[in-house]
Amino acid sequence: MDIRGSRCKYSRALGRKVDQKLEDKDPLSRRGPIRRRARKKSDYGLHLTEVQVCRMMYGIYERQFRNYFKKAKATGENTADVLLTSLERRLDNALYRSGMATTRRQARQMVTHRHIAVNGKPLDRPSYQLRVGDVIEVKGGKLAKPFYKTLQEELVDPNPGFWLQRDGKDGFKFKVDRLPNPDEAEQxxxxxxxVEFYSKYV
Incomplete structure (x- = not known):
């Protein structure tokens, strides 16, 4: 599956929503009449589905996702927990979590278009791994754009104790207060x- 494809299409194919913005569209409730009985998935198919759902949610290509797994496994810690934490620490995901972007795909575009600075330095790498103390903000000159003025009206503070904390009055500056916990990820x-898929089949 190509991460650049239709989120609605992939949600229907996988049987689960891969983008929170699809809540209103609800592609899963718009299925046409069932023409044939769905085949029972093999063990391989079940595992592959979980991989694809996760990849589509975070917008990560297969090779990059496999590298995340390899690095997580090499730590000697709980592979699943380390993998989830690494995905949550991505810059594009943090923008989405903070409310500065309505979807991860939108957050990715904000980064690649160099609208975002970390610790005062512009970054164009959505995969950048954030550290405790990092400050994320929209570059000053970009705030005049209509997009950010509209988004500012919809911004809400993260939940108390969340790993990202607002660090400015305009709502477009956040600080990494701590590293994210695995259970804070959208599972x-x-x-x-x-983990089983990459351990068994890759």
């Missing part, structure tokens, strides 16, 4: 199946 997938 619309089974991380244990993902």
């Amino acid at each position: 619309n997938f089974d991380p244990a199946y993902i």
Whole structure:
């Protein structure tokens, strides 16, 4: 599956929503009449589905996702937990979590278009791994754009104790207060199946 494809299409194919923005569209409730009985998935198919759901949610290509797994496994710690933490620490995901972007895909574009600075330095790498103390903000000159003026009206503070804390009055500056916990990730997938998939089949 190509991460650049239709989120609605992939949600229907996988049987789960891969983008929170699809809540209003609800592609899963718009299925046409069932023409044939769905085949029972093999063990491989079940594991692969979990991988694809996770990849589509975070917008990560297969090779990059596999590297995340390899690095997580090499730590000697709980592979699933380290994998989830690494995905949550991505810069594009942090923008989405903070409310500065409505979807991860939108957050990715904000980064690649160099609208975002970390610790005062512009970055164009959505995969950048954030550290405790990092400050994320929209570059000053970009705040005049209509997009950010509209988004500012919709911004809300993260939940108390969340790993990102607002660090400015305009709502477009956040600080990494701590590293994210694995249980704070949107687990619309089974991380244990993902670990098993790469351990067994890759």
